Amino acid sequence: xxxxxxxxxxxxxxxxxxxxxxxxxxxxxxxxxxxxxxxxxxxxxxxxxxxxxxxxxxxxxxxxxxxxxxxxxxxxxxxxxxxxxxxxxxxxxxxxxxxxxxxxxxxxxxxxxxxxxxxxxxxxxxxxxxxxxxxxxxxxxxxxxxxxxxxxxxxxxxxxxxxxxxxxxxxxxxxxxxxxxxxxxxxxxxxxxxxxxxxxxxxxxxxxxxxxxxxxxxxxxxxxxxxxxxxxxxxxxxxxxxxxxxxxxxxxxxxxxxxxxxxxxxxxxxxxxxxxxxxxxxxxxxxxxxxxxxxxxxxxxxxxxxxx
Amino acid sequence: xxxxxxxxxxxxxxxxxxxxxxxxxxxxxxxxxxxxxxxxxxxxxxxxxxxxxxxxxxxxxxxxxxxxxxxxxxxxxxxxxxxxxxxxxxxxxxxxxxxxxxxxxxxxxxxxxxxxxxxxxxxxxxxxxxxxxxxxxxxxxxxxxxxxxxxxxxxxxxxxxxxxxxxxxxxxxxxxxxxxxxxxxxxxxxxxxxxxxxxxxxxxxxxxxxxxxxxxxxxxxxxxxxxxxxxxxxxxxxxxxxxxxxxxxxxxxxxxxxxxxxxxxxxxxxxxxxxxxxxxxxxxxxxxxxxxxxxxxxxxxxxxxxxx
Numbered sequence: 001x002x003x004x005x006x007x008x009x010x011x012x013x014x015x016x017x018x019x020x021x022x023x024x025x026x027x028x029x030x031x032x033x034x035x036x037x038x039x040x041x042x043x044x045x046x047x048x049x050x051x052x053x054x055x056x057x058x059x060x061x062x063x064x065x066x067x068x069x070x071x072x073x074x075x076x077x078x079x080x081x082x083x084x085x086x087x088x089x090x091x092x093x094x095x096x097x098x099x100x101x102x103x104x105x106x107x108x109x110x111x112x113x114x115x116x117x118x119x120x121x122x123x124x125x126x127x128x129x130x131x132x133x134x135x136x137x138x139x140x141x142x143x144x145x146x147x148x149x150x151x152x153x154x155x156x157x158x159x160x161x162x163x164x165x166x167x168x169x170x171x172x173x174x175x176x177x178x179x180x181x182x183x184x185x186x187x188x189x190x191x192x193x194x195x196x197x198x199x200x201x202x203x204x205x206x207x208x209x210x211x212x213x214x215x216x217x218x219x220x221x222x223x224x225x226x227x228x229x230x231x232x233x234x235x236x237x238x239x240x241x242x243x244x245x246x247x248x249x250x251x252x253x254x255x256x257x258x259x260x261x262x263x264x265x266x267x268x269x270x271x272x273x274x275x276x277x278x279x280x281x282x283x284x285x286x287x288x289x290x291x292x293x294x295x296x297x298x299x300x301x302x303x304x305x306x307x308x
Numbered sequence: 309x310x311x312x313x314x315x316x317x318x319x320x321x322x323x324x325x326x327x328x329x330x331x332x333x334x335x336x337x338x339x340x341x342x343x344x345x346x347x348x349x350x351x352x353x354x355x356x357x358x359x360x361x362x363x364x365x366x367x368x369x370x371x372x373x374x375x376x377x378x379x380x381x382x383x384x385x386x387x388x389x390x391x392x393x394x395x396x397x398x399x400x401x402x403x404x405x406x407x408x409x410x411x412x413x414x415x416x417x418x419x420x421x422x423x424x425x426x427x428x429x430x431x432x433x434x435x436x437x438x439x440x441x442x443x444x445x446x447x448x449x450x451x452x453x454x455x456x457x458x459x460x461x462x463x464x465x466x467x468x469x470x471x472x473x474x475x476x477x478x479x480x481x482x483x484x485x486x487x488x489x490x491x492x493x494x495x496x497x498x499x500x501x502x503x504x505x506x507x508x509x510x511x512x513x514x515x516x517x518x519x520x521x522x523x524x525x526x527x528x529x530x531x532x533x534x535x536x537x538x539x540x541x542x543x544x545x546x547x548x549x550x551x552x553x554x555x556x557x558x559x560x561x562x563x564x565x566x567x568x569x570x571x572x573x574x575x576x577x578x579x580x581x582x583x584x585x586x587x588x589x590x591x592x593x594x595x596x597x598x599x600x601x602x603x604x605x606x607x608x609x610x611x612x613x614x615x616x
Binding site for chain 1: 456458459460461462463466470471472473474555558559566568571572573574575576577578580581582583584585586587588589590593594596597598599609611613
């Protein structure tokens, strides 16, 4: 299942409205097929893995990060039926599909056809891997990551507005990799007009991965953070600033994940990372975030926090 | 030498104007004497270790973190002479004594008496352990540690001034332990009057360790950060705030070590950790600090940075 989860990461941010699923077919202790949801959402991971395995699917065990779909769609057959037709013997599933069109029906079809089904293997890891799809299903909006790049004292620019560079090349490269894993990037109108950010992916061989660029503006399509619910084909949204836009998303409880890049510098007077997030007392600030990852990027440090 | 360095830490912040030295006497593979500079500066570490070892000093090896003093002072004999008189065979020294009254004369006396002397063992670690004494000798001022306790976005209080609590009990206990390792704590006048901090050591059995309390004030003895040079008996100074006082020390290049306690909370609008530190461009901010320690304290994180 770890291998299937790793495969599912390949297209994180490029499969909406479909989940990014990973699938591994194992027969006689050997991997005979690997698949992951393709960009745009089709083919599904199971279809890809079955195609690779061919005749070796017969009697194999399928490890898949999400319950195989049980419904036929205009865009393709139901994966549960494909697995049955291919003669797969066992299916190990990380997470049930909350999509009401499947939601247990995939499992029912498999069991009805005599396959052995094992559920809830590495379920938490699968939830994390498919957070975009699940947030869309459960909350009706994209999974939102807020990126901040600050000094040790929480500044994002000098009083003059100078902000190049706070973090070093390794941290900036990592931030570009994160862009490639999101369907869209959003900035506030002021940041858009003043900083004129390119918001592209400047990494070798990933130049084509630039996500949709969105601007929050009182005069545009997105006037409030909550308007992101209406974004079609966006299950992963990266909010990159500025301070007021970031604060707006936090104020409305719309940030699921915080990427905090920190340079080992002090700035003192300057621009703060966040505007008013609507906090009225300190106890209310506690217990909202937990550190889930930390790494060194050149001389900078990245901390990743998840919303509780 | 590691054991001698550990012993030297026992009185860090309580030996000024003397260095906090550690000493271990070893004979036939066994520790026969241990010593560390006593509060107030006397007896010296070597005298204490020799007293514990007694007759076992004869033929022993002495590991000491600083060159034994070579001068007789009104307060006691020269340690080099004590070691010779006790019949110690070898002396292993981490760091030469920059005090002009010794500065090589301790080693000369030992060698002159026929002892084997090995120098510069774990020299860097000894520099760090005796940073207060060395900073006083070399720069003519105390070693300054700046403590900041902030949210992830660098805030130290809400707009209302509410700052209790940002960090949790483990981080606050650690900060009290740090107080006990400093001869004095300094805050700005405004912090002194508004927050009325107790600046004591609220840790079991360390209650008596409260350092001198100093206030930076335009009307007091300390009007500018550089006035700390005149503080007698203070080789380790802990600066605890507020933002303008902290910034003043940074502006004048008077911070040697930064203790950054960070709680996993976001505050948004609020009081910044630092005022104007005199930074005019971002490149000048880089390369000044390096991370030397990091640890988890409850749900908070402590990062320790050293000035380059």
